[in-house]
Amino acid sequence: VREFRVRWALEEAGLPYEELLIGQEDQSTPAYRKLQPFGQVPAMVDDDLVLFESGAIVLHIAERTEALAPKDPAARARM
Secondary structure: OOHHHHHHHHHHHOOOOOOOOOOOOHHHOHHHHHHOOOOOOOOEEEOOEEEOOHHHHHHHHHHOOOOOOOOOHHHHHHO
C-alpha cells in the first residue's frame, strides 16, 4: 500500500487533510471506483482535482509548498 508516502508528504508539508479509512469491501463500490478506477489506495480529492496514483499525489502536494519543493531552481534540482 502506497498511502503512507501520501500521508508523510502531507505531514511534512504541514497541510491539513482528512483521512478516510476504508475496508476491502469499500474498494469495489461504484463510489470509490469513481475516485480510484483500480479500487486501490490511495485516492485524493483536492477541490475538483481527483488523483489516485501515489507519485502524482506526492508531486501535487510538493508543488503546493516550499517545504517539499523549493522555488529556487538549484534547490529544486537537489530535491
